Amino acid sequence: MSIFDAIGIAGTGVTVNRKWMDAVSDNLANINTATRTSDPAYEAKYVVAAEAADGKGTQVAGVVTGSAEGRRVYEPTNPLADAQGYVKYPDIDMSSQMTSLMMAQRAYQANLQTITTAKEAYTSALQLGKG
Amino acid sequence: MSIESIGGVGDVASSLGTLAAGYGQGIADTDNAQMTSAIGGGSGTTYTGSVSALAPTGISGIGTNTSVDGSSGTDFASLLSGGIDKLQGLQSTSDDLAVKAATGDLTNVHDYMIASNEAQLATQLTVAVRNKAVDAFNEIMRMQV
Numbered sequence: 059m060s061i062f063d064a065i066g067i068a069g070t071g072v073t074v075n076r077k078w079m080d081a082v083s084d085n086l087a088n089i090n091t092a093t094r095t096s097d098p099a100y101e102a103k104y105v106v107a108a109e110a111a112d113g114k115g116t117q118v119a120g121v122v123t124g125s126a127e128g129r130r131v132y133e134p135t136n137p138l139a140d141a142q143g144y145v146k147y148p149d150i151d152m153s154s155q156m157t158s159l160m161m162a163q164r165a166y167q168a169n170l171q172t173i174t175t176a177k178e179a180y181t182s183a184l185q186l187g188k189g
Numbered sequence: 190m191s192i193e194s195i196g197g198v199g200d201v202a203s204s205l206g207t208l209a210a211g212y213g214q215g216i217a218d219t220d221n222a223q224m225t226s227a228i229g230g231g232s233g234t235t236y237t238g239s240v241s242a243l244a245p246t247g248i249s250g251i252g253t254n255t256s257v258d259g260s261s262g263t264d265f266a267s268l269l270s271g272g273i274d275k276l277q278g279l280q281s282t283s284d285d286l287a288v289k290a291a292t293g294d295l296t297n298v299h300d301y302m303i304a305s306n307e308a309q310l311a312t313q314l315t316v317a318v319r320n321k322a323v324d325a326f327n328e329i330m331r332m333q334v
Binding site (some may be wrong): 064066069073076173177181184 | 275297299303306307310311317
């Protein structure tokens with residue numbers, strides 16, 4: 059990865075943004091997951107990015123999870139409802155998740171564009187002096 | 190860098206000196222010994238200077254190209270074999286990921302695309318270096334002695 063550093067670095071960015079999209083996808087998939095009030099609600103996942111250890115690119119430093127408290131919703135018809143008729147829904151904000159999704163998508167595409175541009179640059183360097 | 194010094198238009202003389210030094214033979218034995226030794230000696234000294242100047246950057250630098258450049262200024266064969274070794278490594282990485290893609294073990298789609306692009310670029314680079322070297326060699330062979 060020494061000659062093509064730009065490509066490798068952008069590759070780490072693509073990886074991080076793919077994981078971010080995975081996390082958002084997980085959150086959106088579970089946004090309507092009801093649980094018993096005695097159980098913890100689904101915890102939203104938030105990917106934390108950090109600079110790579112070798113200083114080349116980025117990496118996922120860890121995943122922060124949201125609160126397991128959730129929102130208590132009165133749904134007596136839900137089979138998971140407790141004696142008072144309440145169930146728990148995860149505390150996930152749909153609009154902020156969609157915003158994160160768009161940011162992850164744009165960042166993913168930006169890194170892919172870096173790869174394309176770097177490849178074009180390297181290819182034109184190889185054409186040097188060929189007229 | 191050494192591509193340019195070999196392929197450069199104005200550097201045929203130093204290329205000749207380099208080649209003579211690299212293969213350790215020949216032109217000094219011919220009847221034109223005086224002129225050859227002057228060229229060979231001159232460019233040889235210059236080259237040693239630049240090699241020792243390059244050596245620290247070659248070792249500490251991140252570029253394989255640079256380190257190959259620094260360690261084998263007089264030996265084009267090791268430059269080429271180093272490049273081919275690197276190319277082989279990139280291609281085997283790409284092949285491994287291709288197998289993973291086929292078996293469904295690939296976690297990152299872009300990893301394979303990046304590896305295959307890198308292998309492709311490295312192949313093009315190696316071919317370009319080889320073509321330049323062959324061009325320079327042909328140029329020298331056409332030289333009237």
